[in-house]
Amino acid sequence: DTEVTQTPKHLVMGMTNKKSLKCEQHMGHRAMYWYKQKAKKPPELMFVYSYEKLSINESVPSRFSPECPNSSLLNLHLHALQPEDSALYLCASSQDRTSGVRETQYFGPGTRLLVL
């Protein structure tokens, strides 16, 4: 089983709203990731959690706030977003952050976000 699930699939929000994206995996993976992908562009790394601790923040604006409540769950809290934040938000997980094939990342289906 290499399934990563994400909810919701689609989200429309205004610039004053607060919403959360959720990601879940039950593969026993200890590393989880958030990516942002614009149309016809590659995924861009936002955050990495390793063993439930934030290990990488790619200088993401504070209107994006990640949270890892436990080893299976990853949230992304959104507040006061801008229209340019509209994108596909992808969650991924890997066994851990050691070298080699254990680093292979498995992606969820993504949340398509539209900010009005």
Added chain:
Amino acid sequence: GQNIDQPTEMTATEGAIVQINCTYQTSGFNGLFWYQQHAGEAPTFLSYNVLDGLEEKGRFSSFLSRSKGYSYLLLKELQMKDSASYLCAVRDNTDKLIFGTGTRLQVFP
């Protein structure tokens, strides 16, 4: 700087063989991954190379030359469902996965 180059678009005929090239210049190298991404969907893992040589997995093979900073993905017996974007990604020495811009492959009957 980090740079991963792939052709933007390729076309091929059903049943044919296609080779998608990837060249990279990154801060260190800890493995190269190929992903397939259908429009509007998430990337799915295809292959992983960390040592020089060819890795074969069914209709897909991936090759790596670390000294040349070069990889290719070979797709045999193309099917219509292989029409997708193919992303080359390198794990650098900060353990981040750096993606290329992707190659959009269209397979025609």
